[in-house]
Amino acid sequence: MTTPKAPRGRGRPAGSRAGDPGTRERILGAARTLFAERGYDKASIRAIAQAAGVDAALVHHYFGAKEQVFEAAVEVSFAPALGATEALTEGTVDRSEAGERLARYFLDVWENPATRAPLLAVLRSAVTNETAATVLRGFVLRRLLSRVVGELDQPDAALRAQLAASQMIGLAVTRYVLKIEPIASVPTEELVARIAPTLQRHLTGA
Amino acid sequence: MTTPKAPRGRGRPAGSRAGDPGTRERILGAARTLFAERGYDKASIRAIAQAAGVDAALVHHYFGAKEQVFEAAVEVSFAPALGATEALTEGTVDRSEAGERLARYFLDVWENPATRAPLLAVLRSAVTNETAATVLRGFVLRRLLSRVVGELDQPDAALRAQLAASQMIGLAVTRYVLKIEPIASVPTEELVARIAPTLQRHLTGA
Numbered sequence: 001m002t003t004p005k006a007p008r009g010r011g012r013p014a015g016s017r018a019g020d021p022g023t024r025e026r027i028l029g030a031a032r033t034l035f036a037e038r039g040y041d042k043a044s045i046r047a048i049a050q051a052a053g054v055d056a057a058l059v060h061h062y063f064g065a066k067e068q069v070f071e072a073a074v075e076v077s078f079a080p081a082l083g084a085t086e087a088l089t090e091g092t093v094d095r096s097e098a099g100e101r102l103a104r105y106f107l108d109v110w111e112n113p114a115t116r117a118p119l120l121a122v123l124r125s126a127v128t129n130e131t132a133a134t135v136l137r138g139f140v141l142r143r144l145l146s147r148v149v150g151e152l153d154q155p156d157a158a159l160r161a162q163l164a165a166s167q168m169i170g171l172a173v174t175r176y177v178l179k180i181e182p183i184a185s186v187p188t189e190e191l192v193a194r195i196a197p198t199l200q201r202h203l204t205g206a
Numbered sequence: 207m208t209t210p211k212a213p214r215g216r217g218r219p220a221g222s223r224a225g226d227p228g229t230r231e232r233i234l235g236a237a238r239t240l241f242a243e244r245g246y247d248k249a250s251i252r253a254i255a256q257a258a259g260v261d262a263a264l265v266h267h268y269f270g271a272k273e274q275v276f277e278a279a280v281e282v283s284f285a286p287a288l289g290a291t292e293a294l295t296e297g298t299v300d301r302s303e304a305g306e307r308l309a310r311y312f313l314d315v316w317e318n319p320a321t322r323a324p325l326l327a328v329l330r331s332a333v334t335n336e337t338a339a340t341v342l343r344g345f346v347l348r349r350l351l352s353r354v355v356g357e358l359d360q361p362d363a364a365l366r367a368q369l370a371a372s373q374m375i376g377l378a379v380t381r382y383v384l385k386i387e388p389i390a391s392v393p394t395e396e397l398v399a400r401i402a403p404t405l406q407r408h409l410t411g412a
Contacts, residue, residue: 039334127333127383128245137384145386162380162389163400170376174368177333178343180351183368194369197411198404205403 024062027052031059032073036121040070040132070125071135077118080109082143099164099200103192106168110176111188120176123169140165152203163202171195230268233258237265238279242327246276246338273337280345283324286315288349305370305406309398312374316382317394326382329375346371358409369408377401 030051034043045066049056063069083105109115125132145165149157171191175184183191236257240249251272255262269275289311315321331338351371355363377397381390389397 124334128330159388166376166380167373169379170372173375174372182365
């Protein structure tokens with residue numbers, strides 16, 4: 001097995017295993033599974049490499065340290081959620097529907113088990129590990145909230161976006177993690193109706 | 207060291223270590239420390255017993271299984287939060303201030319590091335372990351929300367109380383766990399002003 005000395009990067013360098021098509025994707029897939037199953041703390045680079053059937057040096061080659069592997073996993077897990085900012089603004093100049101559209105988009109992503117599971121895994125890692133929390137915080141700020149903030153165009157836009165995020169995160173925790181009844185099984189349309197005015201107020205209210 | 211055969215309970219049975227004054231409290235203190243440091247999964251009865259300087263059988267004697275030890279730890283950790291329902295209703299018939307009083311009470315409990323740390327520890331365990339989540343869910347429903355529900359006196363009171371809880375839990379996650387700025391360092395009075403109308407709407411709104 002090769003232990004490439006080339007600087008890490010996303011390109012596929014010459015050389016046996018490091019150049020295999022799909023190697024990076026296989027490592028990333030193994031990493032996402034292990035982060036989900038064990039959490040950030042217990043998913044070691046060694047275990048990720050083993051699950052992907054590669055040498056640990058190859059994981060470092062493609063991603064760097066564990067923190068960067070997690071960052072790449074967060075990126076993939078949040079891909080479906082990144083549409084939220086488009087949902088917020090697309091095809092409309094009417095801000096009065098922002099809360100409802102955001103609530104509906106958020107619930108669509110979380111109601112689908114395929115998109116919910118990786119988000120739950122990331123949340124679990126971030127709640128229990130400081131490094132994972134730092135990675136998630138950076139990602140959420142840079143990739144999710146900054147775009148909402150740009151759209152809001154208000155001096156306190158960052159706080160507004162984060163207050164809206166806090167309502168949605170709390171809903172995710174009570175409905176999908178703690179599974180408290182009745183909030184865990186209320187129909188999504190009912191939840192949209194309950195949550196939308198809160199999001200609207202946080203985003204655009206007085 | 208004795209391994210008492212008596213049925214478990216809070217009473218102090220005859221016999222050497224099981225009868226020592228403060229034994230139960232010492233075990234509970236060790237359990238809370240270990241749950242906080244390691245999370246529910248990794249805090250074994252054996253480790254708790256060792257930290258308390260007693261035999262593992264004594265932990266079982268006083269509490270039963272690990273689940274019940276965690277339940278007792280949750281009880282102690284949430285003691286400061288139990289005043290929330292009084293804060294909501296005490297000395298007033300005016301429901302219009304419920305949101306503001308609840309927001310202020312919640313932030314008082316979470317801003318104080320002595321009361322915040324054990325709550326964070328419980329939240330971390332519940333987010334990562336299904337048994338811990340079940341214990342926390344039962345406690346929150348029975349001891350916190352049921353009283354709020356009783357006070358609200360509306361057919362959808364349970365959902366209303368849980369929506370209010372979801373906003374507060376989400377605030378705790380963004381401010382104290384993920385520490386996203388600016389929500390992590392906004393003055394509490396500013397947060398009370400932002401959150402109170404949301405809680406009020408969830409609790410008593412149309």
